Amino acid sequence: MRETLVVVGLVVLAIGLRSSRTGVVRKLGALMFLAASYVLVWFITERWWAGVFGVVPWFLLPWIELLTRIRRLRLPAHNQLSHRRHPDPAFFPHAPEAAIDMEEEGFEHVADCSWEWGGMRQYLQLYWHPEERAEATIHLCEQSEVAFSYLSITSRGADGSILRTTNFPFSPTLKTPQGMSWNHVPCERNAFGQILADHRQFLTRLRLDLDTLRVPDPDEMEASIEEEMKGQLNFNVSAGILRPSFDDRYYEYSTRGLFFLWGQFVKDMIRLC
Structure with a gap:
């Protein structure tokens, strides 16, 4: 006993x-x-x-999902954003508050769009702030019976570098290419004002000021997201994480990629935000 x-x-x-x-x-x-x-x-x-x-x-335990759902997963080689009606933001924690906070901080709404990504429907609400030289996005994600939201703030350097602060609640499922820097903050930090302050500190640590950043073009934001994803997919193919699927229209995780994901899953099991 x-x-x-x-x-x-x-x-x-x-x-x-x-x-x-x-x-x-x-x-x-x-x-x-x-x-x-x-x-x-x-x-x-x-x-x-x-x-x-x-x-x-x-x-x-993660290998159960890796050898079943993930092994059959197909990622589109050429994914395009589409304009569709968004789900009720009330189903996504903190999303309505984040939209209000963005507008209070001076960010302007640009567009609503979505795409299918790895069996998940992802909705994006895009904002921009020319004085901050930053883009902000509310991500609404639906997969089966699971729904969650997270925020990201992106600045782009004159040299094409991408600087991003996000409270994405999981470890990245793909390797980050050169020229892209992530500032991953805890997911419980869901107030937009906090994340914006974290992003400003992130730029300060990198010794970057606003004069070295590009002013976002709201007409090019969607194209930039698509091009960024295409570049990340190509980088992971060259790194051996992904490989072309049978019809070349899709990518799938290689054996090396499954072990990479296993390491990310273990991190999430321990970290939990």
Whole structure:
């Protein structure tokens, strides 16, 4: 009974820690799940080294999805944005508030567009601010029964470099090409004013001022997004993460790409924002 209570106590503690709003505490909760698995096998086998085998399955869980859904996933080689009616933003946490905050910060609405990406319908609400020399986007994502939103702010250098701050809640599923720099902030930082402040600090750390950035052209924003995605796909093909599918109209993850995604999944399991 004592051993059972110890395991149950560790699981309850882990659940409590994972529900915290503090990133460090959530990571500690992930370690508690591993500790509970280790202790369970240790108590059953009475061998400390056998407890390691209780931890290993946690790191193998992502392979269930990798070898089923992800292996069959096809990414379009030439994807184009289309103008369609957006879903009700009320279904996406913090999206309506973000739109209001953007307008209060002086960002102007440019367009609403969407595309299919890896089995997910992604809706984009595009904004721009000429004085900030920045583009802002509200991303609304739908996949099966799951819906979520996130924000991004993008500045573009005169040399073609892309500087982006985002609260995207997951690790990137593709490698980032040269010339693109990401500033990944915690996903609980969902107020647009906070993310804009983070973006300004990001530019300061890179020793960039507004004079070195391009003024966005609202008429070219959609084309820039399409060109950016095309460049990222080509970079990942050359890096061996993606490979052409059977009809050359789509890409699929290679074996190397599956291992790359596995590493990203493990990061998300531990990080959880």
